[in-house]
Amino acid sequence: MATESQNDAQSKSQPVLEPYFPKATEMLFYTGNITPFFKLLTKTSSSVTEQIMEYMSMMLEKMKTKAKADQFKENNYVKLICPPEDNQSNAANGTTTTPPNETEELDRSDLKFSVKIFLRTLEPEILSHTINTIFSELKENYLESVMIALPNYGSLLTLKEFMPLWNVVEDFVNKQKILSAGVCDLMLPLLSDIYDTAQVKPFADQINLGLCCSIPEELSKYVKEHNIQLLTHSDPIDVLNDSDFQQIIREYCHEYDALNWKPCSIVRYSSVIANRGIIKSKGFLVYAKRELNMP
Amino acid sequence: MGLLTQGHPLDWEETKKYAQYIREHGIEQFLHIYKKLKDRRNDCLKWGDEVEFLMVRFDHENKRAQLVLRAHEILPKLMEPEHENPDNCTTLWRPEYADYMIEGTPGKPYGHLPVHFNMVEANMRLRRQQGQELLGKDEYVLSTSNFPRNGCPNFTWPQYKPTPGTSSSASLFFPDEVIFPDHPRFKTLTRNIRMRRKSKVALNVPIFIDEKTPRPFIEDLSIYGDDGGASSSAAVEDHIYLDAMGLGMGCCCLQVTFQAQSIDEARFLYDQLTPLTPIILALSATSPIWRGYLTEIDCRWNVLCAMVDDRTAEERGFEPLKNERFRIPKSRYSSVDCYISPDSAIYNDEEVVQDADVFHKLTENGIDPILAQHIAHLFIRDTLTVFEEKIYLDDTQDTDHFENINSTNWQSMRFKPPPVNSDIGWRVEFRPSELQMTDFENAALVTFIVLLTRAIMTYNLNLLIPISNVDENMQSAQRRDALQTQKFHFRKCLSTKQTPETPCMASVQQPYTQENECEHRLMTINEIINGSNGFVGLLKIIQDYLSNIEIDADTRCTINQYLSLISKRASGKLMTNATWMRHFVMHHPAYQHDSVVSEEVAYDLLWKMTKISSGEEQCPLVLPRMSSKTTLDISAAVETENNQLEVKRSLMNHQNN
Numbered sequence: 026m027a028t029e030s031q032n033d034a035q036s037k038s039q040p041v042l043e044p045y046f047p048k049a050t051e052m053l054f055y056t057g058n059i060t061p062f063f064k065l066l067t068k069t070s071s072s073v074t075e076q077i078m079e080y081m082s083m084m085l086e087k088m089k090t091k092a093k094a095d096q097f098k099e100n101n102y103v104k105l106i107c108p109p110e111d112n113q114s115n116a117a118n119g120t121t122t123t124p125p126n127e128t129e130e131l132d133r134s135d136l137k138f139s140v141k142i143f144l145r146t147l148e149p150e151i152l153s154h155t156i157n158t159i160f161s162e163l164k165e166n167y168l169e170s171v172m173i174a175l176p177n178y179g180s181l182l183t184l185k186e187f188m189p190l191w192n193v194v195e196d197f198v199n200k201q202k203i204l205s206a207g208v209c210d211l212m213l214p215l216l217s218d219i220y221d222t223a224q225v226k227p228f229a230d231q232i233n234l235g236l237c238c239s240i241p242e243e244l245s246k247y248v249k250e251h252n253i254q255l256l257t258h259s260d261p262i263d264v265l266n267d268s269d270f271q272q273i274i275r276e277y278c279h280e281y282d283a284l285n286w287k288p289c290s291i292v293r294y295s296s297v298i299a300n301r302g303i304i305k306s307k308g309f310l311v312y313a314k315r316e317l318n319m320p
Numbered sequence: 321m322g323l324l325t326q327g328h329p330l331d332w333e334e335t336k337k338y339a340q341y342i343r344e345h346g347i348e349q350f351l352h353i354y355k356k357l358k359d360r361r362n363d364c365l366k367w368g369d370e371v372e373f374l375m376v377r378f379d380h381e382n383k384r385a386q387l388v389l390r391a392h393e394i395l396p397k398l399m400e401p402e403h404e405n406p407d408n409c410t411t412l413w414r415p416e417y418a419d420y421m422i423e424g425t426p427g428k429p430y431g432h433l434p435v436h437f438n439m440v441e442a443n444m445r446l447r448r449q450q451g452q453e454l455l456g457k458d459e460y461v462l463s464t465s466n467f468p469r470n471g472c473p474n475f476t477w478p479q480y481k482p483t484p485g486t487s488s489s490a491s492l493f494f495p496d497e498v499i500f501p502d503h504p505r506f507k508t509l510t511r512n513i514r515m516r517r518k519s520k521v522a523l524n525v526p527i528f529i530d531e532k533t534p535r536p537f538i539e540d541l542s543i544y545g546d547d548g549g550a551s552s553s554a555a556v557e558d559h560i561y562l563d564a565m566g567l568g569m570g571c572c573c574l575q576v577t578f579q580a581q582s583i584d585e586a587r588f589l590y591d592q593l594t595p596l597t598p599i600i601l602a603l604s605a606t607s608p609i610w611r612g613y614l615t616e617i618d619c620r621w622n623v624l625c626a627m628v629d630d631r632t633a634e635e636r637g638f639e640p641l642k643n644e645r646f647r648i649p650k651s652r653y654s655s656v657d658c659y660i661s662p663d664s665a666i667y668n669d670e671e672v673v674q675d676a677d678v679f680h681k682l683t684e685n686g687i688d689p690i691l692a693q694h695i696a697h698l699f700i701r702d703t704l705t706v707f708e709e710k711i712y713l714d715d716t717q718d719t720d721h722f723e724n725i726n727s728t729n730w731q732s733m734r735f736k737p738p739p740v741n742s743d744i745g746w747r748v749e750f751r752p753s754e755l756q757m758t759d760f761e762n763a764a765l766v767t768f769i770v771l772l773t774r775a776i777m778t779y780n781l782n783l784l785i786p787i788s789n790v791d792e793n794m795q796s797a798q799r800r801d802a803l804q805t806q807k808f809h810f811r812k813c814l815s816t817k818q819t820p821e822t823p824c825m826a827s828v829q830q831p832y833t834q835e836n837e838c839e840h841r842l843m844t845i846n847e848i849i850n851g852s853n854g855f856v857g858l859l860k861i862i863q864d865y866l867s868n869i870e871i872d873a874d875t876r877c878t879i880n881q882y883l884s885l886i887s888k889r890a891s892g893k894l895m896t897n898a899t900w901m902r903h904f905v906m907h908h909p910a911y912q913h914d915s916v917v918s919e920e921v922a923y924d925l926l927w928k929m930t931k932i933s934s935g936e937e938q939c940p941l942v943l944p945r946m947s948s949k950t951t952l953d954i955s956a957a958v959e960t961e962n963n964q965l966e967v968k969r970s971l972m973n974h975q976n977n
Contacts, residue, residue, distance in 0.1 A: 060778070134969065135363075139870055167972050169965060170870065204968045232873065234880075240873055255873040295868050299969075301365035301581065302432040304778040304868050 044279035045088070046097040052286065052313045055162050056080045057107035058306040073260055077291065077309050078273055085277035106162065137299045138163075139170045141209070141231075143264045143291040146176070149189045155290040155312055156197060162310065163294065167202050172231050174209035178262050182211075184218045195225040207231060209258065213243055220251060229254040264291045270313060285315035327707035329508040332515040338711065339702040345713065346721040347678055350695060351685050353719060353737045358583050360738060362745035366429040366579040369766045371444055372572035372755065373451055374462045375420050376926060377477045384919045385926040386477040387420035387467055392502045394454040395422060402427075410952070411447050417569035419500045420467075420476065422451055429579065433954075433962065437770070438875040441763035441950035448759065448933075460930050463762065464897065465620045465754040466571045468609035468922045470494075471564070484547040490520050491564030492544035492551055493611065498566055505705060509728075510565045512704045513630040520550055521568075523626035524559035528614035528800065530906075532914040560613050567611070568627025568653075571620040574604070574753040574762055576769050577736075579745045585777075586746035587661040587691070590733050592776050594656055595783045595811070596769070597732040597752040598793035602802045602845055603889060604754040604765055606897035612922070614905060614915045618898035619754055619798040621732075625651045628730065630704065645700075646673050652701045653730040655752075655794045658787060660694045660735060669786040672697050698729045717741075732794070752794075756897055757929045760948060764882035771879075772858060775865040781814040785840040801899060804892055807842035814856065849890035859887055878948040885944060900942045901925060 046052075059080065084105045097103050142155055152173070159168070173194060175182055197203040207229035208219065220226055230248060232240070234257045248255050265288050275283035292310040297303065329335075377388040398413040409427040416423045424447035430436035451461040469475050471493035480495040487496040488511035499506045514520055527537050536557040544551075555561040562568075580586035605618035617623075629651035634644040641647060650657065658668045674696035682692035703724050710720055719740055726736070734749040750769060756762050775781065789809035796806040843855060851857020862883065871879070888894040895903065905911055908921045917925075931937040938945065 137965075137969075169969065201968075201972065204965060204972070229870075231870075234873060234876060256870050257873050257876040259867060297869065300363050300432050301777075302434070302774050302869065303365075304865065307868055 041277075041279045041282075044281040045092075046100055046103045046278075046282055048317070049097065049100055049103040049282075050315055050317055051102040052311075052315075053102070053104045053106075053158065053162075054081050054084060054309070054311040055104070055106045056084070056308045056310075058308050060304060060307045073293065074264055074269065077265055077311065078269060080309060081270075081273045081311065082277070085274065089277060131298065131305065133165075135298055135300075136296045136305060137170070138165060138168045138294060138296045139172075140168055140292060140294045141172045141174060141258075141260075143174045143260070143293075144176060144190070144289075145263070145287070145291075146289050147182075147186050147190065148289075149193050151289045151312070152190050152193045155292060155310075156193070156203075158310065158312065159292060159294065160202065167204060168294075170205045170207065170228075171197075171203045172207045172209055172229070172256075174231075174260070175211075176263070178210035178233075179208075179215065182215065184215065184222065187215070187219060188222060191219065191223055191225075195223065198225045205229075207254075207256070212241070213247060216244070216253075217247060220253070226251075227253060229256050231256040231258050233258055233260070265311060270311070285317065286313045287315060288313040327504075327709040329504045330706045330708055332512045335512060335703060335706045336516075338706045341711075342703040342706065342721050342724055343675070343678065343699055345715055346725050347681055347695070347699065348715040349713075349719045349722040350737065351682070351687075352716050353722070353740065354687065355685075356740075357738050357746075360745055361582050362579055362743075363581070364579075365432050365581070367431075367770055368426050368429040368577055369440060369444070369762070370423060370425050370575040370577070371447060371463065371762060372416055372421055372423045372574075373448065374464065374467055374572060375422065375451070375455060376460050376462050376467070376930075378458045378460065378923065378927060378930075380458065382919075383923045385469075385923045386475060386479075387418070387470070387498070388455075388459050388477045389419035389498060390455070390459070391415055391419045391422050391500055394451065395502075397454055398422065398424075398450060410443065411450060413447075415500050415503060416572075417500060417506050418498055418566055420498070421500070421570065421572065422461075424451070429577075434869055434871040435875050435954050437767050438872075438878045438948075438950055439952055439954070440766055441759045441878070441948055442952045444759040444762055445950075446952065462757070462926065462930060463572065463755050463759075463933065464606055464757050464929060465573060466607040466610065466623075468901075468917055468925065469612045469919065470570055471562070471567050471611040472919075482545060484545050488514070489564040489566065490514060490547055490550070491566070492541060492547060493562075494564035494566040494570075498570070506569075508705045509628075513565060513628055516630045516632065516702065516704070518632055520547070520554070520563045521565060521627050521629055522551075522554040523562045523623055524554075524556040525562060525610050525623065526559055526616040528608075528616050528902075528915050529558070530614065530913045530915050532912060534914070537915070560610050560615060562611065562623060562627065565627050568620070568624040571607070571624060572755045573620070573751065574755045574765060576750040576753075576766050577747055578750070578770075578773065579747045581745070583746045584661075586735065586748050589773060589777075590735050590748045591659040591661045591664045592781070592783050593748065593750050593769075593773070594659060594733055594787075595785055595790055595793075596772070597655065597750070598790060598797040598808060599810075599845065599848060600750075600765065600769065601752045601754065601794065602797035602806070602808070603849075603886065603896070604756060605798075605803065605899075606754040606756060606901070608800065608898040608902050609905070609917050609922075612917050614902060614917060616800050617798050618800055618802060618896065621655075621752065621794065621798055624730070625653045628653045630702070645675075648673050648700065652728060655732045655791055656787070657697060658690075658694060659784065660691055662688055662690050664784055665690055667784045667786050668693075669788050670791070673700055675699050694735065699725055701725055701729060704728055754897070758933045758943065760881075760943065761885065761897075763948070763950065764885045767879060767882045768862070768886050771862045771865065775861045778865055779861065780816050781861070782816050783811050783814060785809050785811050789840065800902075803845050803889070803896055804899075807844055808848065809840050810843045810848050810855075811840045812855065813839070814861070846891045850887055859883055874949040874951070878950055881944065881946060881948045888944070894943070895941050897942065900939070903941065904928065 088105055194206045198206055205228040207227045209231040211230055216230060230253055267287050270288045271283040271286050288311055290312045295307040296305045298305050375388045375390055377386050395413060395415055401409040402412055411427050412425045414423045426443045448461050476498055480497040482491055482493055482495045484490050484492050488507045538557045541551045541555060551563060578589055580589055601619055607620045608618050631648050632644055633639045634641050635648045637647050657670060658672045672693055674693055678699045679692050679696035682695055683689060713720055717740060732752045736747040738744050738746060753765055793808045796802055796808060799806060847855055849858050851860050904925050905917055905921055910920050932939045
């Protein structure tokens with residue numbers, strides 16, 4: 026739907042003579058709070074993939090126009106972050122009506138943060154780094170709810186592969202940085218194996234209902250008996266793949282900038298005003314790595 | 321339901337004398353509440369629905385359905401749990417205008433948990449069952465806005481003849497005995513409205529002309545009794561004549577009340593919901609048959625406006641102003657005349673008749689002009705009931721006089737200040753919706769409205785259009801098959817303007833509408849709800865909101881069902897109740913194609929509706945086959961999680977302070 030701004034079109038078409046981040050082997054995109062800019066799409070639903078790619082595009086385009094030419098040249102770790110000032114320009118300039126909750130002051134205790142981490146690798150270090158990044162970028166001391174989604178909806182996952190990841194999460198729970206943690210798309214018997222093995226029990230299992238509303242009988246019974254909430258999502262099996270990620274970079278940067286990147290984890294977070302069901306903030310983080318053959 | 325003060329009502333001559341007194345003290349009471357509670361903040365979002373049920377008796381042998389006058393018998397039993405255990409009942413009951421009506425609400429308001437959306441239908445079903453248990457053989461609780469043969473001869477059980485010479489309404493069709501007998505308010509209102517107006521209330525509803533309808537259609541009203549010719553001069557050919565408060569207030573509706581966080585949020589919600597009133601009215605249309613005839617209208621709204629219209633001929637503009645203070649364009653039952661938030665002023669493009677003294681009193685006391693205008697407009701109306709025990713009140717402790725006027729302005733939205741000495745907050749009532757025949761549909765409408773408000777507040781949307789266009793929409797919405805055939809003014813771009821500060825966000829901006837370009841255009845209900853190439857569609861906004869909230873699977877399933885119903889009805893794949901009723905009548909073997917809905921046809925229609933609402937029969941033209949997962953039990957998992965989370969959070973916040 027977006028009518029591209031003129032800047033955007035220009036940025037894309039100008040030939041890029043040198044790579045922006047030739048030494049980068051780690052990359053982070055963080056959109057900041059996107060809620061004030063709810064995009065009222067006139068075409069049918071844009072998927073979470075399309076949304077993320079659109080935000081990545083905007084941030085890359087901004088990098089091109091605003092960043093100094095060699096800002097990232099020496100960086101091993103490139104962070105593209107939408108600065109908070111940009112997102113707070115939802116001040117009442119030009120609004121025809123100012124909804125009251127914009128001008129109210131909210132305490133941390135009024136908010137409830139929910140995070141979903143889409144893992145594209147089973148390495149515990151990646152999960153650990155991702156969670157730490159969430160804390161440092163969101164600047165929060167704790168998060169109410171964190172859900173872990175595994176590659177392929179966890180379909181070929183074994184308990185042995187899963188538990189090191191869950192141990193990372195348990196660590197955060199024990200330090201009271203995460204208050205509740207859950208899993209996604211897991212069925213029996215893996216779910217029950219995890220439940221039996223884990224020190225911190227998953228509080229919820231988030232599944233994709235599709236359009237038919239039919240929850241497997243066995244699963245329904247199990248979650249009731251073990252006080253696990255059955256939540257729902259409509260996220261795809263792979264939120265952002267390697268080629269999509271590389272393609273976006275290629276559109277705005279030098280060919281070399283796009284080489285070899287693999288998104289390792291994608292995070293979607295939101296905060297809700299706890300007693301009122303109003304979404305206060307929402308955003309994405311994408312963490313990617315690559316190997317370079319250059320010394 | 322309105323104010324149910326106990327006591328002895330004064331007669332009209334005495335009541336009249338208190339008009340100015342009630343007005344002045346009502347304003348004093350409002351000012352007191354405002355000053356005391358304008359800064360009240362309620363952290364929790366609460367909401368609830370109100371359903372008014374009919375009670376019908378079926379005579380299967382004679383194929384006749386009648387309204388059964390038993391509310392006065394069963395209400396005391398229905399209200400027992402509340403008297404014994406007020407803090408812990410699942411449902412609450414109140415009387416309504418007619419002795420065949422019972423009004424029920426959930427015992428406790430719903431809140432912010434998504435799982436509450438899964439309880440609405442189950443609670444409605446429970447209310448239906450509670451009423452049903454107290455009824456006799458062949459007596460049933462029904463939910464529909466208008467009993468098709470209301471006002472026809474012998475339309476009630478027991479049967480009564482109207483006595484136009486002596487009754488409170490002087491109606492040819494509606495006997496006094498049908499009015500709820502155990503509270504003086506209803507008869508008093510009926511009589512006083514007529515006395516103030518100095519004539520009977522009257523409305524002519526256009527008849528639906530079918531192949532064999534007599535042309536012109538002229539009813540012989542003399543068979544209904546003698547009212548000194550008042551009716552014959554008021555009736556109009558090709559129309560159905562209605563002449564009693566009961567023919568309007570005896571209709572049932574579905575209402576939703578919200579408790580806002582603050583007075584500002586209440587005013588914001590009131591405004592944002594106003595443009596939706598005609599949309600919901602059209603979606604919920606269920607009243608095509610009046611006094612036993614098929615008509616050209618599908619909704620009750622205009623009938624209600626007319627049946628409690630206390631304006632005199634001068635006020636209505638039929639005589640020059642001599643004794644009255646104002647010409648008043650609308651009845652005290654009507655769609656809202658103005659928005660009430662300061663930012664909405666530019667959309668108030670209709671003249672609002674106000675009491676200037678009230679306005680000045682309010683603004684002198686610190687109330688902003690927009691809110692003052694709203695109150696000053698409500699207070700042009702005279703009191704219709706004064707109870708002798710409740711005239712001299714402490715204005716700092718009581719709000720009866722304020723409520724006397726506020727609750728006898730029956731508008732499509734109502735702004736409700738908190739009662740004194742409670743911790744209830746500022747509230748807003750959404751009032752236009754018609755009542756559907758099944759709990760599923762009623763729950764779907766309620767859920768849709770509540771989710772919309774959440775989305776509006778989350779995404780800072782603006783739905784406002786000039787109030788004159790909302791009024792036009794209200795008229796369009798009531799026409800036969802409006803949902804399929806009419807177009808409605810609706811705002812084109814719902815996101816609020818943002819100043820682009822960075823190129824980063826520039827491409828996310830909506831294109832600004834040009835300076836002189838109109839902010840709204842005509843759309844079909846289908847486009848408004850389901851969207852199009854040019855418009856996002858309200859359902860898409862709700863779906864987007866839902867995808868960002870943690871919802872349990874059962875609730876999600878239920879909500880999906882509800883939204884699917886709304887979507888299909890908007891697109892015409894499923895019929896409104898009104899369209900289906902017409903369809904049923906016109907395909908009935910006993911229907912003569914003369915617009916007459918006979919006792920037999922009405923009996924079959926109502927019996928069919930009874931079986932559909934109990935689930936015994938399907939109605940694929942109106943309802944999907946799948947049912948929702950509604951239940952009154954919040955699963956243990958949700959309770960546990962919610963409790964544990966609250967504990968943990970308060971610990972964290974305690975630590976961080």
